[in-house]
Amino acid sequence: MKFSESWLRTLVDPKLTSEELSHLLTMAGLEVEDLAPVAPAFNQVIVAQVLEVVKHPDADRLNVCQVDIGTGTPQQIVCGAPNVAAGLKVPCALPGAELPGDFRIKVAKVRGIESSGMLCSAKELGIAEEASGLLILPADAPVGQSIRQYLELDDNVFEIKLTPNRADCLSLQGIAREVGAITGALTNLPQVSEVAASITDSRPVVLDAPTACPLYYGRVVKNVDAKAPTPEWMKRRLERSGIRSISALVDITNYVMLELGQPLHAFDNTKLEGAVHARMAKPEEKLLLLNEQTIPVEADVLMIADEAKPLAMAGIMGGEESGITLETSELFLESAFFAPKAIAGRARRYGFSSDASHRFERGVDFGGTKRAIERATELILAVCGGQAGPVVEAKADLPARPPVRLRAARAEKVLGVPLGAEKIASIFSGLALSFTREGDDFLVTPPTWRFDMEIEEDLIEEIARLVGYDNIPAHAPRARMAMLRQPEAQRPAYRVRQMLADRGYQEVVNFAFVEEAWEADFAAKTAEADLIRLANPIASQMAVMRSNLFGGLIANLVTNLKRKQSRVRLFEVGRTFHRDAAAQPVAGYRQPWRLGGLAFGGALPEGWGSGGRKVDFYDVKGDIEALFAPAELRFEKLAHPALHPGRAARILLNGEDVGCLGELHPEWVQKYDLPNAPVLFELDFSTLKAAAVPAYAEVSKFPPVIRDLAVVVDQGLALQALLDGLQGQVSPLVRDIQLFDVYVGKGVPENKKSLAFRIVMQDTQRTLQDSEVDAAMQQLVSCLEQAFGAQLRA
Structure with missing residues (x-):
């Protein structure tokens, strides 16, 4: 959101410098990304009027001009601009002036003709990247006045980065409301009065999709002059907000959007047929947009249409065929509230965005919808003339604003600072929040311009912002520390x-989200019911869990x-x-x-x-x-x-x-x-x-006895099955049985294999006798023969 500081200060003017205001906004959650002057430093440039222009005797492209600089005595200035002409009012740098780029003006001779100053273009003043000639000023510009003062070039442009929950600050009115609450300065918000109808012309409005569009105002304005020039003050404010001036009617709708936060749209009333409908798109419906892109609209897209054709993508962009032009003399002005869920994501789906969709998908103040159409009508009549008809209203169920309870004690506990009920009440009043009190509890009814106040923590956040994060002390955490036991059977x-x-x-x-093909290849999941599909994947190739x-x-x-x-x-x-x-x-x-x-x-x-x-x-x-x-x-x-x-x-x-x-x-x-x-x-x-708990086992001091045993078994017999069969069936003297050789081939019958084991026997109390070892080996052989049909290999 970009805006002119001078515009903001007409609505609220705290006794702060630009830098102090920038810091205060940032600390209140409205991060100022950039603060820049609208023009670089220069001096001694005034409004001047060209009185006379004659060709330079020694240069085809130069002219000798007599210029009125407001002193009563015309000055002679040589100028090479192609658009210089008698009667024009232009910026004039006087001798001694310092222009951007360390360029100093002095009295000089140009091809033998004395020149006392320089007539300037917007580029030479540093307020435009390119210029094809002199900067032409309005005819009523006062000769002799400083150009910085006349064009308000000592202004600054703020650019703030808003989080999606603060759609109320996508307008100068919203920002002024915030600045007033933060600083305590008085606000002078735009005063809007109803424009009385001077004609009876109107157009009916029908809400065919009341959930998506619960509120719609329309008004016919006739006999307007679409070619009327946009006032310089309006054009200046728009341009410093990053919006290019197009025509008076378009500029006025954009201006009201920036001022009040309500996007508007104007249709050429002569191109409409019957009632205006807010409905969902029809099958295979297409629309040529103002950006000259023809799109097939899908069934979940909200449309504005008349009885015969679609007119616009609601809350996103108007259609080319019903749009206003410089030939328009009769318009139908729209001001509506579209539900954020009905607008969110639709513009991005078609590969573009608009200032209107940016606001509607975050939430627009539905309490100011009619106020916006009255303000736009007022400006249209003042700039373009015409007669306004009555405002037609279509209304359904608007979003509920249930009260939210805030406990003062809870706010103090969360923020860690003493507040008191009176301080909280003062903060809520500054934010224009309506509330009632039940002791130290507050029942706060969120205003129509705040869609982010739903729970107690939202209100606590508002208190923190207004108290100031800088004023909340940062205490070192304190807690009763206890050494936690680490289970012996669990490793980290x-x-x-x-x-x-x-x-x-x-x-x-x-x-954790992967390609669908991976699930088919490595987990054999091919049916849709097997897959856990993401509703909103970050990339098409990362669509399943x-x-x-x-x-x-x-x-x-x-x-x-x-x-x-x-x-x-x-x-x-x-x-x-x-x-x-x-x-x-x-x-x-x-x-x-x-x-x-x-x-x-x-x-x-x-x-x-x-x-x-x-x-x-x-x-x-x-x-x-x-x-x-x-x-x-x-x-x-x-x-x-x-x-x-x-x-x-x-x-x-x-x-x-x-x-x-x-x-x-x-x-x-x-x-x-x-x-x-x-x-x-x-x-x-x-x-x-999980880790095994250590268990003590006595280490034998006596030598082990190691014997090898080779048996022939069926080739399909698994080693693990054989070892499992020996469990509990062999002598307790046997400490370990390890397979060390597998042989199939000459000397071994077909479909048989030879397994060679190393048998380790040991006792912790004595040295084993040969007879004990032989008996243990015989017991092992007998078990293999009986359980697995094994034969000793010769």
Whole structure:
């Protein structure tokens, strides 16, 4: 929001400098992004009138001018501007003047003719980027007056950055109201009186979509002069607010929008047929807008139309065919309130925005809608002439303004400063908030221009702004501190991350919303019911919530490979998202924390002794076992859509599924253009954080006995099944059984395999005897033969 300081000070004039006012606005929540003068410094430039112009005798492009500077004695000035002519009033820099760019004016001879000053363009005064000739002033400009005073060039332009909740400050009236409340200065808000109808012409208005447009005022104004010039004071205020002057009628609607915050629109009344309707768009309806863009409007777009055709996108932009021109003599003036939800996002959908939509989608003061049409009518009649008809009103249910309760004690507790009920009452009065009191409680009725006051905290924020954030002391926090116990069976999350980093993995952080194709590839989710789709994604390729971490890790790998990284170790800790009707705290969605990892490239960093072996399933399996150690994990065959059918395993801890591990499926290796398959894993993070409580076990002082045992079993028998079958069936002397060899081939029957185990036996009280060892080995062999049909390998 840009505005002229001089304009603001006609409405409220606190005894503050421009810089002090800027700071005060910023600290009150209206951040001043820029404060700049409208013109650079210069002096001794006055309004002058050209009396006579003759050609320079020695230069075709120069003229010798006699100029009245208000002293009674004309001055001779040589001028090369193409638009200089007798009778014009223009800026004149007198001898001794200093112009922008460190340019000093002095009496000089130009091609032999003395020149006492310089006639100036807007560019030479620093108030325009380009100029094709002299700056022509109005005919009533007083000769001899300082140009800075006449054009109000000692003015400043404020540009404030407003948060979306402060739509009431998108007008000079709103800003003046704020400045008055903050500083206590008296406000002189625009006084608007009803314009009496001098003709009976009117046009009926019908609200076909009363929820989207609950209030509409229309008025016919006839016999206007659309070619009338815009007053210089109005044009100046518009330009300093960043709005280009177009024509008097358009300028007046823009001026009222800036002054009161109510966007207006004027239609050429002769182009309208029948009643004006506020309705939703019809199927396949199109509209040629004022920006010369023809758009097909969708069903949720609010339209202004007559009985035959659409006229405008309500609250956004008017149509070209019904717009006013310099030939317009009869207009239909519109002032309406459109519900913010009916306007929000519609302009951006079609790739443009407007000052009107910017205001309507944030909320416009519906209590000032009629006031705005009266103000615009008043200005139109004053500038363009004409006769006004009666104001036609169409009204439905306007937004409710339920009172909000504020407890004075609560405000003091939140802000940490003593206030008192009287101080709060004074603040609310300064903000023009209507309230009643119940002891120290206030029932505040939000005004029609404030859409952001709904709960007690909103009112507390208003008090904080008006008290001044600078005046709220910043106390160091005080609290009773207690050392919290760290459960021995729980390790902190950073420790898990550190363990992975110690094993060569680097942490990544990816978005939780992913491409839909990833869910189809890595989670086999293709049905719409399976996907958790975002209502408003930040990008089209990030439209669904992830159900596993694999997609992001594969994308990270692809990025690294493109940057010539041949060995990649990555992990991520993050939430995944699953539909679950019974889930809490977010009803309908389960959001567990998961740890995902990926390993690709060499098993060891490249070096003279590494051998160049690629990482495989068992390398990563070792990493996972190290994370869970000393707990014992089980690995079972797994079918997973993201993983290789024969090289994937489910990870079990105490019988519970805690994750999965495997090589990437060959189909996805090919699709994502990977040189070979990475190894992926995903684990339940909460289970991973659980740590085993240390338990003392006596260390034997006696030597162990180690024996090897080779048996032949069916080739389809899983090792884990064999080890599970031995649990509790072998001698207590057996401390450990480790597989160290698997053999299939010569000497082993078809469909059989040879498994070689290393058996460790030990006792804590004595050295074992050969007979005990032999008996334990025999018991082990008998168990294998009976339970699995194993045979000792010769």
